[in-house]
Amino acid sequence: MTTTQTNTAPTPEQSMALYERMLLIRRIEEKLSADAAAGRLPGAVHLYIGQEAVAAGVCMQLKDTDWITSTHRGHGHFLAKGGEPRAMMAEIWGKRTGICKGMGGSMHVADVSKGILGANGIVGGGFAISVGAAFGAKLSGEGRVVVCFFGDGASNQGVFMECLNVSTLWQLPVVFVCEHNHFSEFTRAEQVTSGEIVNRARAFGIHTAVVDGNDVEAVWNATAEAVARARRGEGPCYIEAETYRIKGHMEFEKELLAGGKYRELEEIEHWRRRDPIDRWTATLLKTGVTNAAALEKIEARVSGIVADAVAFSESSEPADPELVFSLMFAGQRP
Amino acid sequence: MARKRYTQAINDALFEEMERDPKIIVFGEDVELAIFGDTRGLLERFGRDRIRNTPICEATLTGMAVGAAAAGYRVVLHMMFSNFLYTGFDAIANQMAKLRLMTGGQLELPITIMSGYGGGRSNAAQHSDTPHSLLMNLGGVNVAVPATPADAKGLLKEAIRGRNPTFFMEASGRGGDSGDVPEGDYTVPFGKAFVAREGRDITLIAIGTMLKPTLAAAKTLEANGISAEVIDPRTLVPLDEESILRSVRKTGRAIVIDEARDRCSAASHIAAVLADKGFSSLKAAVKRITVPDVAMPYAPNAEAHVFPSEERIVTTATATARAA
Numbered sequence: 001m002t003t004t005q006t007n008t009a010p011t012p013e014q015s016m017a018l019y020e021r022m023l024l025i026r027r028i029e030e031k032l033s034a035d036a037a038a039g040r041l042p043g044a045v046h047l048y049i050g051q052e053a054v055a056a057g058v059c060m061q062l063k064d065t066d067w068i069t070s071t072h073r074g075h076g077h078f079l080a081k082g083g084e085p086r087a088m089m090a091e092i093w094g095k096r097t098g099i100c101k102g103m104g105g106s107m108h109v110a111d112v113s114k115g116i117l118g119a120n121g122i123v124g125g126g127f128a129i130s131v132g133a134a135f136g137a138k139l140s141g142e143g144r145v146v147v148c149f150f151g152d153g154a155s156n157q158g159v160f161m162e163c164l165n166v167s168t169l170w171q172l173p174v175v176f177v178c179e180h181n182h183f184s185e186f187t188r189a190e191q192v193t194s195g196e197i198v199n200r201a202r203a204f205g206i207h208t209a210v211v212d213g214n215d216v217e218a219v220w221n222a223t224a225e226a227v228a229r230a231r232r233g234e235g236p237c238y239i240e241a242e243t244y245r246i247k248g249h250m251e252f253e254k255e256l257l258a259g260g261k262y263r264e265l266e267e268i269e270h271w272r273r274r275d276p277i278d279r280w281t282a283t284l285l286k287t288g289v290t291n292a293a294a295l296e297k298i299e300a301r302v303s304g305i306v307a308d309a310v311a312f313s314e315s316s317e318p319a320d321p322e323l324v325f326s327l328m329f330a331g332q333r334p
Numbered sequence: 335m336a337r338k339r340y341t342q343a344i345n346d347a348l349f350e351e352m353e354r355d356p357k358i359i360v361f362g363e364d365v366e367l368a369i370f371g372d373t374r375g376l377l378e379r380f381g382r383d384r385i386r387n388t389p390i391c392e393a394t395l396t397g398m399a400v401g402a403a404a405a406g407y408r409v410v411l412h413m414m415f416s417n418f419l420y421t422g423f424d425a426i427a428n429q430m431a432k433l434r435l436m437t438g439g440q441l442e443l444p445i446t447i448m449s450g451y452g453g454g455r456s457n458a459a460q461h462s463d464t465p466h467s468l469l470m471n472l473g474g475v476n477v478a479v480p481a482t483p484a485d486a487k488g489l490l491k492e493a494i495r496g497r498n499p500t501f502f503m504e505a506s507g508r509g510g511d512s513g514d515v516p517e518g519d520y521t522v523p524f525g526k527a528f529v530a531r532e533g534r535d536i537t538l539i540a541i542g543t544m545l546k547p548t549l550a551a552a553k554t555l556e557a558n559g560i561s562a563e564v565i566d567p568r569t570l571v572p573l574d575e576e577s578i579l580r581s582v583r584k585t586g587r588a589i590v591i592d593e594a595r596d597r598c599s600a601a602s603h604i605a606a607v608l609a610d611k612g613f614s615s616l617k618a619a620v621k622r623i624t625v626p627d628v629a630m631p632y633a634p635n636a637e638a639h640v641f642p643s644e645e646r647i648v649t650t651a652t653a654t655a656r657a658a
Contacts, residue, residue: 067405100438108436117404118437122428128397129429135398136405139359139383146401159424162391166398169389327439328474330497332572 008224010217012289018060018216019284020298022052022277025076027306028085029247032075032092036251042094045106048076050214050246053276054179055080057219058147058239061227067115067133067146069126071179072107073245074119077149082114089309095316102319103327123184124157126150127176131163134172134236145230146174153184155197164236168204171235175226176201178238179213181245186253186262201238213241214276217283244271338515340508343483344372344448347490348410350519352380355408358494360385362395362412362448370450370509373412392422396447400429403443408494415461416451416503419469430499431474446493450506452543452593454641457506459629462637464593466542467600469501470570476500476524477570479542483513485568488522495521505543525572529581533563536587536655539578540566541600544591544623544642551647558648560655570600578604579612586617587654591642596624618657621650 010018029047036045048055051073059068059080070077078088083099091098092106099111110118117133120126130148137144154160155178167174178197182189201208207229209222219241226237246268248254284290328334338346352358360373366387368374376385388395392413399411413419419426426447433441453462469477476498480486486504493500530545531552540548545566552562563581567574582588588608592601601622608620623642631637 069401098438100436100440103438104436110437110440112404112437112440117401117441118433120429122424125397125424125429128394128425129401129404131394132398132401132403132409133405134401136402136407140406144405159391159393159397162389162394165389166391166394323438324435327435329476330434330439330442332476332498334473 021056025052046073047247051243053216054241057216058223061223069130070119078109083111085309086312090313093313097316124154127163134174152180167236173230176238178240185249207237210240213243335514340483341371343487347487358408360410396422397425408444413449416449431472445499448502450504453630458632462630481545492521524569527574527577528566531564533561535561537581539590541592547644583615589621591623
């Protein structure tokens, strides 16, 4: 682990913004979980609950002009990077007001205007896209940085090594953020992943950091350094954030697994006690950055945003099915 | 007009387009020296920011094309042999062909992927495939199959200027063929077939590399009293169905000649279009002349045994023209 003495600690305003962003992701996803259980969503959702500190800590270090590539578990990245809750919710509901007009759904939420190049249904699908975007960023010389989110599962795709090689070779401004949440879908990491993933990045001699992914300040600080290096033209960095997927690979998995089990309740409880939002709340209260009344106000504001996004989605028209013919190509019918 | 080789016409198109638009970048394996000759000289003229050798990592290259296009560049990715599209197929099929729809039209991907296809030169099974029908089946990508130097130049320029991912399938075995190529800014629109030869008795639809043996066969047929019309679709996506149907309405008979393996080939697609939309004009079954469903063998005599030949075209066309 590379440790660096940082003077990048979040200001009180930044600390509260991190808190609110994490809470927004959590509350939106709790609502999605409930709606999935009630059978109200057309497709599957892969929830991010428990990992919010990674998305918030990384994305809130980025500018709108910076790019991210995301994963199939992408709601947190989308919201953290500034995507609109309404537009995301309506997309998941399959409505024409969705950010992708209902053509992408949960696994493909993207908002290019906010630098969100898209969630991706292919595990590891974001690696090469982020490296290509970073190549463009480097050629343009506008100081853009690209963050590639991926999981421990994706680290076993060969394209990960290819992308470490090219981005190091060409000194591209990309930060690889590995969210080690301990599961490749329904399989435990130790069953499918050999060695330490960070060592794969170290083999290329790039800057690496391993942080507690449930500590938003640690993620924020590590990202500050990585992004600064990338922006200075010092090439790619790798951050590994250890976290835990509180929810399953997907909602409804109990039914799919038909009694099969890949983890124990005690393990989930152990990680619930390390909940990133609870921990950050405690820190903020202890350091006097906030108080109970202020937190209540934020909770109310976030509840309002969630309710508004749901009402917007419910009242929106279903997707326009004819769009499949006009959107497949630019200026051309399929 | 100037007499140019197929490869030179491609090289001209790249030079002219890169000169015109600084947002065009070229990358791929060995593009700097260019084993096919098509990208030769670009490095000296444009430098390594515009054209650059990559590691051998096709799965990454196709995905990088998507990322660089999303970053505002017009990407020309050279994949060398078409068989290497298979190793890069994830980002082609799952990202490139789908992102525009999946993002609700937010992403536009001006990408041209060049690769050489086809057999006939003892390159054996892993360097001889004609995978255009796989690409046709993806939905979101264009497929250009230029048969002549002029079309190679015109279609490549059109691809590079376009707003969609396009596969520019280079006829590997035709690189040395010469033809008249218009000078300067010459483009060929997609979806417009070329009537390479007019005729009355039978329509021969020849795809890419197959144009040359088909035209030769048409001459022999003429000598035998059969007047063959030869149509080159030029692009398979979009496909100029109307020109094909118009010809078959005139001749009533059709053969499709395609270097792809037979099953689900471009030939079988065109035959299906004719069965569907041209049935009432047909006086005989539509025939396909293709490579059988085998891997391309190495030995020259074995390769010639499976390769669509002028002789096969003459024999099949004669039988079809005379079928009651």
